[in-house]
Amino acid sequence: MARGLPxxxxxxxxxxxxxxSSAKGGVGKSTVAVNLALxxxxxxxxxxxxxxxxxxxxxxxxxxxxxxxxxxxxSNRLIPLSNYGVKAMSIGFLLPDQDSPVVWRGLMVxxxxxxxxxxxxxxxxxxxVLDLPxxxxxxxxxxxxQIVVDGAVIVSTPQDIALIDAVKGINMFKKxxxxxxxxxxNMSVFVCPNCNHETHIFGSQGVQREAxxxxxxxxxxxxxxxxxxxxxxxxxxxxVAEPDTANAMAYRAIADKIIHKLSx
Amino acid sequence: MAxxxxxxxxxxxxxxxxxxLSGKGGVGKSSITTQLALSLVQLGYSVGVLDIDLTxxxxxxxxxxxxxxxxxxxxxxxxxxxxxSKRLCVMSIGFLLKDRGDSVVWRGPKKSAMIRQFVRDVxxxxxxxxxxDTPPGTSDEHISIAEQLRDAHPDxxxxxxxxxxxxxADVRKELSFCRKVGLDIxxxxxxxxxxxxxxCAECSHIFSKGGGEDLAKQYDVPFLGAVPIDxxxxxxxxEQHATAASTVGEQKPDAIDGTGFSLIExxxxxxxxxxxxxxxxxxxxxxxxxxx
Numbered sequence: 368m369a370r371g372l373p374x375x376x377x378x379x380x381x382x383x384x385x386x387x388s389s390a391k392g393g394v395g396k397s398t399v400a401v402n403l404a405l406x407x408x409x410x411x412x413x414x415x416x417x418x419x420x421x422x423x424x425x426x427x428x429x430x431x432x433x434x435x436x437x438x439x440x441x442s443n444r445l446i447p448l449s450n451y452g453v454k455a456m457s458i459g460f461l462l463p464d465q466d467s468p469v470v471w472r473g474l475m476v477x478x479x480x481x482x483x484x485x486x487x488x489x490x491x492x493x494x495x496v497l498d499l500p501x502x503x504x505x506x507x508x509x510x511x512x513q514i515v516v517d518g519a520v521i522v523s524t525p526q527d528i529a530l531i532d533a534v535k536g537i538n539m540f541k542k543x544x545x546x547x548x549x550x551x552x553n554m555s556v557f558v559c560p561n562c563n564h565e566t567h568i569f570g571s572q573g574v575q576r577e578a579x580x581x582x583x584x585x586x587x588x589x590x591x592x593x594x595x596x597x598x599x600x601x602x603x604x605x606x607v608a609e610p611d612t613a614n615a616m617a618y619r620a621i622a623d624k625i626i627h628k629l630s631x
Numbered sequence: 632m633a634x635x636x637x638x639x640x641x642x643x644x645x646x647x648x649x650x651x652l653s654g655k656g657g658v659g660k661s662s663i664t665t666q667l668a669l670s671l672v673q674l675g676y677s678v679g680v681l682d683i684d685l686t687x688x689x690x691x692x693x694x695x696x697x698x699x700x701x702x703x704x705x706x707x708x709x710x711x712x713x714x715x716s717k718r719l720c721v722m723s724i725g726f727l728l729k730d731r732g733d734s735v736v737w738r739g740p741k742k743s744a745m746i747r748q749f750v751r752d753v754x755x756x757x758x759x760x761x762x763x764d765t766p767p768g769t770s771d772e773h774i775s776i777a778e779q780l781r782d783a784h785p786d787x788x789x790x791x792x793x794x795x796x797x798x799x800a801d802v803r804k805e806l807s808f809c810r811k812v813g814l815d816i817x818x819x820x821x822x823x824x825x826x827x828x829x830x831c832a833e834c835s836h837i838f839s840k841g842g843g844e845d846l847a848k849q850y851d852v853p854f855l856g857a858v859p860i861d862x863x864x865x866x867x868x869x870e871q872h873a874t875a876a877s878t879v880g881e882q883k884p885d886a887i888d889g890t891g892f893s894l895i896e897x898x899x900x901x902x903x904x905x906x907x908x909x910x911x912x913x914x915x916x917x918x919x920x921x922x923x
Contacts, residue, residue, distance in 0.1 A: 393657010473739025
């Protein structure tokens with residue numbers, strides 16, 4: 368066993384690293400991570416996205432890269448796949464079959480994660496977005512202990528049951544000395560496409576309240592709109608498919624804030 | 632047929648064990664587990680609920696039991712009962728945490744050990760149904776519970792998904808996992824299946840549609856039903872907390888937590904209750920012949 372905590376290292380060729388986390392599943396981490404990455408790319412930044420969810424990798428689907436198989440360099444480093452101007456790596460690209468589950472205990476997960484963290488030839492990035500899996504377990508611990516993460520963005524929906532986990536996530540980052548850039552309130556309000564009536568399906572203002580309590584900023588609020596889901600499923604995220612709509616602008620505004628905060 | 636010696640003693644008087652799985656996070660496993668438990672209680676069964684999501688335990692909050700602590704008896708841990716009738720009890724790591732913001736940042740072996748304790752060292756007593764709520768994924772927790780329950784012959788698993796492709800993709804993996812470990816699949820529930828605008832009654836498929844049913848067909852398993860989004864269910868759960876907070880200090884005779892708010896009773900007024908009754912009836916029918 369190692370004595371003391373492992374030393375954090377910077378990734379070669381990568382200037383800044385942002386972790387998109389939530390601790391709670393299904394609040395939209397991957398959707399936010401992908402749209403953020405695409406928004407950053409739209410600002411002429413060199414962007415990569417690393418899908419660290421070993422059990423439920425969503426990035427291949429969201430970036431329309433399912434079935435893609437990465438090549439390796441002469442020194443056996445993985446070459447990321449690209450789409451929409453963003454480089455991506457995910458275990459989804461390394462599995463033989465989309466439906467096969469990854470039924471691994473922690474140790475094997477760590478080995479796979481090590482490869483994804485250290486053996487990818489990014490080729491020079493201004494910013495690498497990490498899409499974290501739900502929870503506060505092995506994966507999150509390994510990432511935050513081994514590499515320097517410049518900032519964490521916490522995604523949550525407004526309801527209490529999601530915020531409980533979001534707070535755990537924030538406390539985890541504090542434990543491992545990763546600065547929290549702020550929170551994103553996802554699925555904030557549903558606007559009926561038929562009559563424009565607003566319904567707060569998952570509660571309202573929960574993220575604002577919690578952020579105020581914790582002394583952290585709300586980077587933005589993203590509404591619940593059926594097209595965000597349909598476009599995601601089609602592999603054409605809203606920032607790419609409908610860049611000037613209110614939905615896309617919500618993500619783009621958050622990206623601008625992050626650029627400013629981290630001086631990317 | 633398993634002999635009484637094979638089954639862990641803590642589970643020897645539990646008639647049916649059902650796991651609630653997904654693979655994808657945030658599809659509503661805990662909500663579905665909660666509603667399944669409430670519906671079974673309404674049908675007259677005694678129910679225990681085990682929460683093996685160690686890093687994101689939601690069940691104490693779902694049942695309004697957040698302030699409760701577990702008691703130790705000479706036979707083991709006593710689960711937390713929702714009221715004095717003792718029809719429904721819950722076990723979760725949430726009860727062991729000092730503060731709800733405390734994070735459990737554990738690696739695999741520690742998680743596996745905890746799950747072993749939850750299965751073997753809890754005084755479950757005599758139960759008709761033990762429901763097990765799981766975290767997303769197919770990792771240590773899932774492998775551990777499959778191992779721990781091998782001698783207890785669980786009835787099977789209910790898979791929860793939302794309609795969209797990013798969700799069903801992960802649930803397919805979970806279905807494969809079940810087949811791999813020899814866990815029967817009781818069926819698929821499609822959650823967040825449509826939202827009816829309270830203003831104009833137009834149904835919007837916020838998370839796409841049909842994915843759950845297609846998934847069930849593809850894997851040749853029963854489609855147990857589609858559950859729409861009902862904001863009032865979210866409010867019902869949050870309301871419990873508000874009631875508990877406002878009646879601190881008052882003692883009401885019917886509820887163990889002293890607030891008089893009974894989730895079991897209040898759920899009957901919820902729109903999702905009749906929808907769930909149909910799903911629960913199917914689960915009961917599918918597990919009827921599997922008594923151990």
